[in-house]
Amino acid sequence: MIRALKMSSLWLLVLSAAGCSSSLISPDEYSGFLKDYSQLKQEKSPSGADVMRWVDPKLNLGKYTSVYIEPSQFYPKPQGTDKIPQSTLQGITVYYDQALKREISKSLPIAASPGPGTLIVRPAITAVTRKTEGLKPYEVIPVALVAAAVSTASGIRDQETTIATEAAFIDADNHKVIAQVVRKGSGQPLESASQVMQPSDVKAVLDGWASDLHQSYLRLKGK
Template identity: 70%
Template sequence: MKLAVMMGTLCIATLAVVGCSSKTVAPDEYSGFLKDYSQLKEAKSPSGAEVMRWIDPKVDINAYTSVYIEPTQLYPKPQPTTKIPQQTLNGITGYYDQALKREIGKDLPLAAGPGPGVLVVRAAITAVSSKTEGLKPYEVIPIALVAAAVSTASGIRDQETTLATEAVFLDGANNKVLAQVVRKGTGKPLENDAQVLKADDVKSVIDGWASDLRQSYRTLKNK
């Protein structure tokens, strides 16, 4: 059961992001990063967020004594743009790695690579699209900028940053899939469609993933 909670909390949380919302990722928004989506089911993370998740019912979490965090991927691989430059993309994946290692490493030793007794976390920031009327993606890349449905009096619309993640947990000894999760959420709004997205604009979302993961793990560990 520990892995079940860990998987749920890794899902994107919108803590510290006022006014943001998150919905379950629809099948037509799946990126292809995961090998099999057929067993995913709707579930709630410990913070009450909606997720799509699958966990091997036979998994024994006590068999894993350390964790290896693979470098976060951008999937599908994006082309940098003026609104979302390569520096921003690198900053987002790099910060995701740091946050996971920082939080999980406080309670579970970090391994240098996969192996027996090692839980492997393989995560990606994945492309999302909006189907809501009035919302149109400016960039079809892993971090999508969408126009808010409500305009200001001057006609300038605030811009929302929408993130999605897909993650798989593997047995480090044999690469067996232990659990999978798909989530999306909304980050810090930008002032207008000309503002360049920076990694700082989504750090609060990423911090939420890592913090929730650690807190849930510690709760179970201390019972």
């Protein structure tokens, strides 16, 4: 019993340290969804968030007359749990797709399939490796959506939620990758460790990602 309590306390301590980590994704957290991470550089999104991004310096956005958004996916594919059920995971990808289409359609028509002059958006919710400074990675979450307990002087408070994405942007004419982005964000805090996470807990993050994507498009096209 005493050993179990000690292990529980250590687990909470490690999780609390992870919850205070930077919002910028580090190379050891890359999921493998993108083909090449070597050219990613730290940038600021239009909303001011730290992201890792690469854009082809020869990019000509004027050639694209429509955009095809592939259905977003989890990579690697996770298994639902009692705290993060499959219905929540499905709801997140459905909402992410809706948010991307809503924002991007403000500037380009949404295509039903790739074709000439089409920009392909390939988004994913990705894996995250979490670790504490000075320790080896202690857990690889098969989906970047976790509830991390945070310790305070008065005990245990709200649960923090984290979600991450990687996305590739592809020219449908030649299948070349023209841009990539990697980022993560924090959703609404949960009230307790027993609370089941809902898609609504991270909708604000997904809305922000979609809005930043549209604003980035406008900035690049205006150059």
